[in-house]
Amino acid sequence: MPVIEESVFIARPQQEVFDYIAATKNIPVWDSSVAQAAQIGSDPMGMGVRSSGTSKIMGRSFEWTTEVTEFEAPRRVVNRSVEGKLSFTVTNSFEAVEGGTRFTYRIDAASGLGGVFGRLADPFVQRAQARTVRANLESLAELLTEHPGA
Numbered sequence: 001m002p003v004i005e006e007s008v009f010i011a012r013p014q015q016e017v018f019d020y021i022a023a024t025k026n027i028p029v030w031d032s033s034v035a036q037a038a039q040i041g042s043d044p045m046g047m048g049v050r051s052s053g054t055s056k057i058m059g060r061s062f063e064w065t066t067e068v069t070e071f072e073a074p075r076r077v078v079n080r081s082v083e084g085k086l087s088f089t090v091t092n093s094f095e096a097v098e099g100g101t102r103f104t105y106r107i108d109a110a111s112g113l114g115g116v117f118g119r120l121a122d123p124f125v126q127r128a129q130a131r132t133v134r135a136n137l138e139s140l141a142e143l144l145t146e147h148p149g150a
Helices: 014-022 024-030 119-146
Strands: 003-010 034-040 050-057 060-072 076-084 088-097 100-109
Touching (some): 014 024, 014 076, 014 088, 014 100, 014 119, 024 034, 024 119, 050 076, 060 088
Antiparallel strands (some): 003 100, 034 050, 050 060, 060 076, 076 088
16 A cells, blocks of 8 residues: 655644644645545534545546544544545644644555556656655645744
8 A cells, every 4th residue: 555644844833733734625725636625515524524526646637535534633634535536545643843733644545646547657656746745745834834824
């Protein structure tokens, strides 16, 4: 199971970072691989809440639906895909540290990120997506630090 895991320091309080990341509508703002995302229904964010969206990886788009399988504010939120071409789990972890929050983003892709392209593409796609994740997290840290309450 290919895994991409990256962390970033964000100079904002843990609860603020958690609230921003947990809100589905914010995902396309900081994650360049997500073209659109929306929560399904109007329940407060928590266990069992579903979201849908469209991601673009290496020029190919795919739709997905996820469900929150773990929700421990302000420390952890886990979303697992329940519909779509790619089976994945995204784990967001938040740790209060001196001066802000250590945010860790982890994606576990059951069929491999290259599964949409073919198994031989897995290592290439994984390296490219890891670079994208790193850049996304750096942009996120900058956004939340320079524009609190974004």
